[in-house]
Amino acid sequence: MCICSSASCTSSTTTGPSQPTQQLDSGGTTQTEKRHSQRERVIMEEAKGNSWIILHNAVVVTMDPQSRVFRNGGIVIEHDSIKAIGQSSDILRDFSALAHQIIDLNSQILLPGLINTHVHTSQQLGRGIADDVDLMTWLHGRIWPYESNMTEEDSYVSTLLCAIELVHSGVTCFAEAGGQHVSGMARAVELLGLRACLAQSTMDAGEGLPASWVTRTTDECIQLQKELYNKHHNTADGRIRVWFGIRQIMNSTDRLLLETRDAARQLKTGIHMHVAEIPYENQLVMDTRKANHGTVTHLEKIEFLQNNLLAAHTVWVNNTEIGFLSRAGVKVSHCPAAAMRMLGFAPIREMLDAGICVSLGTDGAPSNNRMSIVDEMYLASLINKGREVFANGNTDPTALPAEKVLRMVTINGAKSVLWDDEVGSLEVRKKADMVVINPSFWTMVPIHDWISSLVYCMRTENVVSVMCNGQWIMKDKKILNINEEDVILMAQQASSELLKRAGIIIPKRMNIL
Numbered sequence: 001m002c003i004c005s006s007a008s009c010t011s012s013t014t015t016g017p018s019q020p021t022q023q024l025d026s027g028g029t030t031q032t033e034k035r036h037s038q039r040e041r042v043i044m045e046e047a048k049g050n051s052w053i054i055l056h057n058a059v060v061v062t063m064d065p066q067s068r069v070f071r072n073g074g075i076v077i078e079h080d081s082i083k084a085i086g087q088s089s090d091i092l093r094d095f096s097a098l099a100h101q102i103i104d105l106n107s108q109i110l111l112p113g114l115i116n117t118h119v120h121t122s123q124q125l126g127r128g129i130a131d132d133v134d135l136m137t138w139l140h141g142r143i144w145p146y147e148s149n150m151t152e153e154d155s156y157v158s159t160l161l162c163a164i165e166l167v168h169s170g171v172t173c174f175a176e177a178g179g180q181h182v183s184g185m186a187r188a189v190e191l192l193g194l195r196a197c198l199a200q201s202t203m204d205a206g207e208g209l210p211a212s213w214v215t216r217t218t219d220e221c222i223q224l225q226k227e228l229y230n231k232h233h234n235t236a237d238g239r240i241r242v243w244f245g246i247r248q249i250m251n252s253t254d255r256l257l258l259e260t261r262d263a264a265r266q267l268k269t270g271i272h273m274h275v276a277e278i279p280y281e282n283q284l285v286m287d288t289r290k291a292n293h294g295t296v297t298h299l300e301k302i303e304f305l306q307n308n309l310l311a312a313h314t315v316w317v318n319n320t321e322i323g324f325l326s327r328a329g330v331k332v333s334h335c336p337a338a339a340m341r342m343l344g345f346a347p348i349r350e351m352l353d354a355g356i357c358v359s360l361g362t363d364g365a366p367s368n369n370r371m372s373i374v375d376e377m378y379l380a381s382l383i384n385k386g387r388e389v390f391a392n393g394n395t396d397p398t399a400l401p402a403e404k405v406l407r408m409v410t411i412n413g414a415k416s417v418l419w420d421d422e423v424g425s426l427e428v429r430k431k432a433d434m435v436v437i438n439p440s441f442w443t444m445v446p447i448h449d450w451i452s453s454l455v456y457c458m459r460t461e462n463v464v465s466v467m468c469n470g471q472w473i474m475k476d477k478k479i480l481n482i483n484e485e486d487v488i489l490m491a492q493q494a495s496s497e498l499l500k501r502a503g504i505i506i507p508k509r510m511n512i513l
């Protein structure tokens with residue numbers, strides 16, 4: 001096994017019985033020693049001017065195609081990428097002489113950076129504004145007034161606050177579900193050092209929209225997004241990508257859907273859309289667009305479904321529609337907390353069985369309150385086991401096992417955001433996005449099975465350090481690029497002012513004295 005990423009390195013780091021008998025040259029040097037010194041020269045040449053970091057003595061869960069887990073693994077980071085990965089002893093032998101920094105992780109766990117594929121960063125200032133209310137009050141009475149009164153500065157502060165929680169739960173990359181001020185989001189993502197696919201919430205139809213939104217034409221919707229793409233796509237050292245956003249079918253004309261499809265295809269980027277969230281949505285599509293089932297059937301009919309579509313929630317779909325999604329290569333973001341609170345059981349097992357790439361998202365703060373992808377892993381495993389009773393009348397504790405859930409927040413997440421060539425697993429030449437987990441804490445001790453412990457026991461408190469694009473963005477639970485207390489103060493103030501502007505009044509509960 002060669003752990004060096006260099007194409008010029010032809011030697012193996014392992015020796016053993018299969019090695020040929022060692023031949024001594026006139027100077028008493030064996031062929032193996034010659035190969036090793038040759039390799040060291042290659043590595044020394046490559047090391048010139050570089051700043052290599054070695055992390056070693058860790059349980060490295062790679063999530064690579066072979067599902068390799070190194071009990072005592074090490075990794076070499078060169079600038080923003082992974083240069084080598086393997087057993088700690090091999091990594092230290094080959095690279096320690098030239099590394100600028102060697103970090104002993106003391107048997108902590110190293111995971112790929114986690115990926116949250118559906119989060120409304122702009123809704124973080126609205127946490128708690130719509131708890132325990134019906135869906136129409138949630139949307140028309142709280143969320144739309146809140147979002148339509150946001151300024152770009154509000155969006156910046158909201159994204160900072162949301163991202164603090166994302167990073168604390170081990171997230172290095174997220175897909176924005178769509179807010180109003182992509183420039184505010186981009187500023188926050190750039191500052192924090194995260195990776196993100198940002199999108200604008202786009203609507204050109206529907207009833208009950210706030211006054212400032214109803215005037216947008218289909219052409220304006222497309223044009224505005226193209227401008228955002230030109231301004232922000234591939235910025236922040238390549239960490240920011242801009243996607244097209246469709247809020248949902250009830251607020252989109254077919255023309256908007258098809259022009260979004262064509263524009264995204266032309267710019268080689270993705271589309272993020274809420275799909276089949278509630279039975280009412282399917283009924284409205286059947287009534288107004290003459291589809292014989294619901295949203296997915298209609299999207300198939302107009303040839304909207306394609307492999308760059310990230311469909312959020314996708315709860316109310318039948319088996320035929322699951323087939324449509326699978327054939328088109330559509331990705332699905334499952335948000336278990338929000339689904340249980342507002343939408344219903346999504347047929348996740350059926351989608352995975354049909355070969356659909358399913359990942360996990362938190363949704364926004366007014367739908368979930370917690371923006372911890374660690375909590376979503378736990379909930380996804382439980383909800384989809386519990387659903388077996390609801391769907392089939394039998395319990396099935398084997399449904400959605402831990403390794404599948406772990407794939408959903410890593411490599412499936414990367415495929416969902418169309419970034420799996422660079423992130424989603426710890427592999428040579430991929431970006432150095434990773435999370436250090438401290439398992440020696442009451443939440444996880446004792447550990448008999450690392451993989452199940454990561455899904456069933458791990459909590460946000462176990463996440464200690466986070467690296468994105470080769471840079472630490474959180475170390476020893478401290479976010480490095482911002483002052484958390486400052487953001488919390490800014491967020492409290494911005495949220496109060498925004499609710500006042502929007503005229504949102506939260507009814508009092510219980511007997512507050």
Ligand SMILES: [Zn+2]
Pocket residue numbers: 118120177274312363364
């Ligand atoms: Zn959403």
